[in-house]
Amino acid sequence: MTSSPVRSRFLALALAGALAGCATPAPPPSAPAPAPAAAVPAPPPTRPAVQPVEVQPIAPATQMQPAGGSTSSTAGAETLTRVLAYADRVRGLQTSDAVAEIARLGDPGESAPLQMQLALALAQTRNPADLARATALMQRVAASTQADSQPLQALARVLAARYLEQRRVEDDRDRQVAQLKEAQRRIDHLNDRIEALRAIERSFGRPSGTARPSP
Template sequence: MATPLWLAGCVAAPKPSVQATLPPAPPPTLAPVEVEPAAPATQPASLFTLITQGPVSAMLSYSEKVRSLNGNELNAELARLGEPGDVPTAQMQTALALAQTRVPADLARAVGLLQRVAANTSAEARPLHPLARMLAARYLEQRRIEDDRDRQVAQLRDAQRRIDQLNDRIEALRAIERSFARPANGAAAAPASNGAKPAP
């Protein structure tokens, strides 16, 4: 009878089941939220392009804008721009608007503004140097072509005026010739119509 008790004493008693308890997960780290940028529709197109794509793209976009303006709208845009001062972007915008007026004096002023941008060594002006030089050369060529055209138009007007003067002189000479011919024809026809015999 002792043997079963001894065997029973050797049997290990079952250990109570222990469930693993995990610590709670830490809350996720939240990054600070930046201020949401203004939507493109709430900013001027040139300013938004300047911020997002750079000054050259902004100037190209502005050039497309002013090309579509009529005379009154262009004058209003120039009034809005005002004097550009020494700001390179304002100088180039004013030059682009002036080049669309088709006025020789405005085109000359546009060339001057672009040359000032090209000569400006500031950090704001340096990205605009290639575009300013290209536009200045293009506007100078445009001005030369327009000057040649105006000169040719003036020459044609002068030639037409001379032709008109020569035609007037020719017509005056013909009128004098006709006035000399009328009395002779009338004197020769008068005796024949009266039936008078010529004196011996």
């Protein structure tokens, strides 16, 4: 009889445990594992941008000169300016004034500026010999290797060509003047001969100075 209550109690505990197990909620279903993402192709490796190569600018002539080039260029420009001013001053000289200026300049020696000044004065005398001398001086400056002649050589070449052309024109003019004088001389000579023939002709038509005796 004592085992019956014990069994009943054991059964009650077992039943209570079974009921407790039935009352425990089932765990929620686990979420499906995400599908593996599609493999994205890796971007191609980027090449470094190629920068354009800039052409090295050509340095101006003044930058390629030595340190003293700027000073020499300034001096050359000043020399050219003085010669141009002198040319403008002597351009309107009368012949006598030009002769006096030539005497004042004297011998220019090896100085290119003085040679050009003398040539400019000689060109104002209207004398063919002086113009020939002026042309020779300009050609001398144009062919010189002296440092002071470098800024003046372009102008010297232009003036030498102009003087040569002026000499050609003046030579043609003198030739034409000589031809006109020769033609005028011949005309005068022919007029003299014609006048002489007319005088002879008139002498034949004059009546005799003595009268003939009557028969």
